[in-house]
Amino acid sequence: MTSLRSYSNDFTKMVFVFAFLATVPLWISSVGLYDYIAIEIIIWCIYAMGYNLALGYTGLPSFGHGAFFGIGAYAMAMYQVHEGGTSLWVGLLLSILAGAGAGGLSALFMSHRRGIYFALMTIAFGQVFWFVAIKKREYTNGEDGLLNLERLPVDFGIFSLDVSSNQSMYFLGLAFFMLVVLGLWTLIHSPFGYIIQSLKQNETRTWFLGYNVHLFKWISFTLSTAISGLAGGLFALTQRSAFPDVMSLHWSGIIVMMTIVGGGLVSFWGPVLGVMFYFIMRDFLGTYTSTWILWFGVSFMAVILFEPHGIAGLWMKISQRIFKMSPGHRLLPPERTLVPTPEPSNELV
Amino acid sequence: MALLEAKGIHKRFGQQVVLEKVNITFEENQLSGIVGPNGAGKTTLFNILTGQHWPDRGKVFFNGKNITRFSRQRVARMGIARSFQIMNLFDDFTAIENIMVALPNVRQRQFNMFMNVPTDSAIQDEAYEVLRRIGLDKVARTEAKNLPYGKRRALEIGVALASKPRMLFLDEPTQGMGSDQMSNLIDLVLKLKEIVTIVVIEHDMDFLVEIADVISVILWGQIIATDAPDKLLANRGVLQ
Numbered sequence: 001m002t003s004l005r006s007y008s009n010d011f012t013k014m015v016f017v018f019a020f021l022a023t024v025p026l027w028i029s030s031v032g033l034y035d036y037i038a039i040e041i042i043i044w045c046i047y048a049m050g051y052n053l054a055l056g057y058t059g060l061p062s063f064g065h066g067a068f069f070g071i072g073a074y075a076m077a078m079y080q081v082h083e084g085g086t087s088l089w090v091g092l093l094l095s096i097l098a099g100a101g102a103g104g105l106s107a108l109f110m111s112h113r114r115g116i117y118f119a120l121m122t123i124a125f126g127q128v129f130w131f132v133a134i135k136k137r138e139y140t141n142g143e144d145g146l147l148n149l150e151r152l153p154v155d156f157g158i159f160s161l162d163v164s165s166n167q168s169m170y171f172l173g174l175a176f177f178m179l180v181v182l183g184l185w186t187l188i189h190s191p192f193g194y195i196i197q198s199l200k201q202n203e204t205r206t207w208f209l210g211y212n213v214h215l216f217k218w219i220s221f222t223l224s225t226a227i228s229g230l231a232g233g234l235f236a237l238t239q240r241s242a243f244p245d246v247m248s249l250h251w252s253g254i255i256v257m258m259t260i261v262g263g264g265l266v267s268f269w270g271p272v273l274g275v276m277f278y279f280i281m282r283d284f285l286g287t288y289t290s291t292w293i294l295w296f297g298v299s300f301m302a303v304i305l306f307e308p309h310g311i312a313g314l315w316m317k318i319s320q321r322i323f324k325m326s327p328g329h330r331l332l333p334p335e336r337t338l339v340p341t342p343e344p345s346n347e348l349v
Numbered sequence: 350m351a352l353l354e355a356k357g358i359h360k361r362f363g364q365q366v367v368l369e370k371v372n373i374t375f376e377e378n379q380l381s382g383i384v385g386p387n388g389a390g391k392t393t394l395f396n397i398l399t400g401q402h403w404p405d406r407g408k409v410f411f412n413g414k415n416i417t418r419f420s421r422q423r424v425a426r427m428g429i430a431r432s433f434q435i436m437n438l439f440d441d442f443t444a445i446e447n448i449m450v451a452l453p454n455v456r457q458r459q460f461n462m463f464m465n466v467p468t469d470s471a472i473q474d475e476a477y478e479v480l481r482r483i484g485l486d487k488v489a490r491t492e493a494k495n496l497p498y499g500k501r502r503a504l505e506i507g508v509a510l511a512s513k514p515r516m517l518f519l520d521e522p523t524q525g526m527g528s529d530q531m532s533n534l535i536d537l538v539l540k541l542k543e544i545v546t547i548v549v550i551e552h553d554m555d556f557l558v559e560i561a562d563v564i565s566v567i568l569w570g571q572i573i574a575t576d577a578p579d580k581l582l583a584n585r586g587v588l589q
């Protein structure tokens with residue numbers, strides 16, 4: 001059946017992405033990059049995929065997502081430093097819950113807002129959380145950060161895996177990336193995914209179809225911040241510390257730029273492309289010039305001006321022209337031209 | 350008993366009284382028309398009956414139940430669907446996706462994570478059934494924004510129809526249509542009339558006369574006449 005084929009096509013793409021990412025540690029140093037950057041990329045991919053649930057799929061322009069990433073990092077750090085925690089699972093669970101808790105609380109005040117008002121509120125909440133992180137020194141140690149975290153072992157009861165090497169830490173990140181991708185993939189093809197995409201396009205119509213738009217915005221935002229929290233927790237493990245800087249407006253802006261440059265507005269994989277583009281620019285260009293961030297900014301402007309659908313959008317255009325591929329950035333039900341119509345179609349040309 | 354009944358509806362925006370003591374009933378399985386000049390309050394009446402606005406005074410009963418201060422989505426869930434005067438589609442969705450989100454079978458499972466909407470064959474069957482009714486099955490996979498005007502209008506009706514409503518409100522479905530498209534629309538509405546109770550707002554009396562069982566005339570926020578089309582036509586002079 002056509003539907004199965006198009007479904008498996010997209011599945012093939014996913015398997016390909018996973019397989020490609022699994023090979024990264026094998027060749028990354030031979031192209032002149034540190035293996036540490038691979039972990040950064042995979043963690044920011046998790047973060048960006050979660051962010052895109054809000055921005056790309058629900059149309060919620062959040063400029064304060066860094067706060068939730070940072071809160072996830074602090075949850076992991078405080079669990080280790082203040083509580084002496086040693087379980088990876090508990091630490092990451094706390095990261096997720098902290099991200100979701102802070103996000104869910106903020107979203108209570110935002111889910112009935114739209115456009116610029118929504119955006120301003122996300123900035124306000126982001127700034128508040130950032131400010132608290134800097135000022136509450138007794139918990140966060142302010143700008144000096146919480147240091148000397150352990151990369152807690154991945155404990156499965158009967159055996160446990162050590163992630164103190166960068167390579168094994170990368171595979172831990174990849175495992176979570178795969179879980180997040182599968183979860184998001186399932187979610188966006190479920191009714192929930194269609195409803196958030198509907199309200200992104202037209203809130204009024206969505207209300208009139210009988211859906212509680214505010215509730216869906218709240219859930220989507222909160223899920224997105226839960227994923228940010230997870231990414232933050234992994235980030236704290238990776239760099240063995242937690243600092244407030246990732247919570248700043250600056251870093252919140254970077255995730256927006258990555259997602260848009262990559263093409264998150266039209267593509268499931270767009271955020272991944274954007275994250276890779278950013279880090280590769282930073283590490284390749286950064287070795288030649290310290291103004292690489294300027295060039296990243298210029299590329300962001302170029303995207304906004306010439307190709308608002310980003311790298312993924314460009315790729316779709318090219319693949320449509322060259323390979324005559326259908327504009328399939330999401331699954332579509334199969335065509336049914338062969339089904340006999342019971343009565344003549346009444347054409348409204 | 351009437352399927353929907355509005356009693357003593359008042360509505361004002363600021364100083365402007367838009368609806369005044371409006372009483373109107375819609376019988377089950379009938380097609381009712383509402384005509385009136387620009388700014389008479391037709392759309393406002395629809396907005397009140399479908400939960401978009403709440404009346405300042407008066408009550409709305411659906412199937413005997415008082416739904417006066419229900420929210421939009423609650424009214425929708427009770428089986429009242431509408432189309433809009435200004436086109437209100439999900440433009441980036443294909444035609445079939447526009448229909449799918451509106452299906453009750455999707456709505457009832459709105460929190461079911463494990464339902465895969467695009468590959469669910471029962472959902473496809475239902476969606477294609479609706480598309481066939483409105484004559485859009487051949488453009489199922491075209492994005493709404495790329496459909497020609499008449500097809501977009503039809504899809505607008507299709508989305509309302511997809512929710513399997515008991516009652517369907519159409520706000521000026523002929524707006525911007527040529528006469529060919531109009532006669533197709535008449536065919537479509539007459540077909541729909543067999544399965545759902547319909548209320549149509551129109552400027553164009555000629556269109557309504559062809560399809561309606563009963564027509565109400567609204568002027569300056571008041572219903573000034575309600576009658577069968579032929580009787581109304583006989584009194585046309587009076588109305589003007």
Ligand SMILES: Nc1ncnc2c1ncn2[C@@H]1O[C@H](COP(=O)(O)OP(=O)(O)OP(=O)(O)O)[C@@H](O)[C@H]1O
Nearest residue numbers: 362367385386387388389390391392393394434552
């Ligand atoms: N939300 C609103 N706020 C303020 N005034 C409104 C609002 N909605 C409608 N009005 C006013 O109420 C009056 C009736 O408007 P309505 O849209 O109901 O007219 P209509 O009969 O549908 O006209 P048309 O044939 O042009 O669609 C108009 O004067 C309009 O300006």
Ligand SMILES: [Mg+2]
Nearest residue numbers: 391392393434
């Ligand atoms: Mg109107």
